[in-house]
Amino acid sequence: EALSMAAGRVVPSAFFLASALAKLQALADLLRDRHDLPDRLVALSFYATCAYRAATIVFFLLIAAFFAIRLNPVRSSPGAWQTIVALAGTYCMMLVSVAGQANVSPAVTIVAAVIMCGGTVFSALALIQLGRSLSISPEARRLVTTGLYAVIRHPMYLGEMLGSVGMVLQSMSPVSALVFAVFCLLQIKRMDYEEGVLQSVFPDYCLYRARTARLIPGIY
Template identity: 35%
Template sequence: MPEILADTVQASTAPKTDLRELVLELVLRTTTAILLGAFAYGAIQHWLTDPSRITLLLLVLASCLTLGLSLFARVPKKRDWRPITVLCSLGGTYYFVGIELAPGAHLAPEAFGAVLQVAGIAWQIYAKLSLRFSFGILPANRGIVSSGAYRFMRHPIYLSYLTADIGFLLTNFGMQNLLVYAGLCMLQVMRIHREEALLSDDPEYRQYREKVRFRVLPGIY
């Protein structure tokens, strides 16, 4: 339904729309919990066969922070439900199902990859604390935040993902993982632009965008 007509919808139809979105939200969160649990179980089984692979445990931790916390995020008033946006968001969220958990090539020592993952996880925690649970899977206007991590870039959570992903890939390198993470990067860029297109309707966000120029990488992007 076009947004321009939203105010003309009769009150009797509003509960149906709300119910439909609540059902979709429930399905989305339930699917997330099931996939995350299955992934965590598989990763831990691989780690038990080789406890030196600390990057596997950190991958599980990072995934739990990324998705687990989204299960408890508040439902926003406005989200982007367009098919292309939903596909980009779901692909960028559930990419972990394509990760090869078996040992791969070490392009860097395990400890180095783990340090990058810890740095990414720490930055993710800081960024999400800055948001105070105003985050989720689909692009939405959950209120404009310009403090904390958001003083430095407009999408600091994506920087945390990138840092942790690079750490894992360097110590678990393989063609499958390379393709998964390359595809993930493209999806995340698309998600960022979709989010900004939605938020740009808010005058407060436009002012914030003028103040904080870069999206993810200061001085670059």
């Protein structure tokens, strides 16, 4: 069991650290190889894209760090299906990023980059508040009810969904829109599973759920 716990920290931590380093190299290449920026709009789109990539690097480094020091779970979801859904929800939007972006205008690139950067920063703030309770599979470690979590129960997912809207806008592809729809459905199922585990462990969870929104206050 101790070996399994260690692997549960080391493997995801190493994955996100490697991903952060790869994105850092890509950002360095982008900055080194950039051509002359012909006008202000093109320059703004370039720097907005760089800002988003930098935010992603910081976010991945935070994930790697918190996975390395996360607490042992008090309880985990009993089924393999819940883990499959969680993994699919975590990584499916990578299909959009692998496909690359369409030849969109600088204005669209700016809007997409701002949305993606905003979503990433929001997720990073939620991650810092979640801290050592971070997990991919539905698991209960401790109940976090402060900061963003005092208002909404799943702020990291909200940030990821917001950032994913920017990815779809940048790709301008029906396939990307379909992947995003599947991503949202998977995340909703993840919320169901996570809330079920937390409710089974923490007696105060029902009261917490009653006074908070799942994602958007007053709407959902």
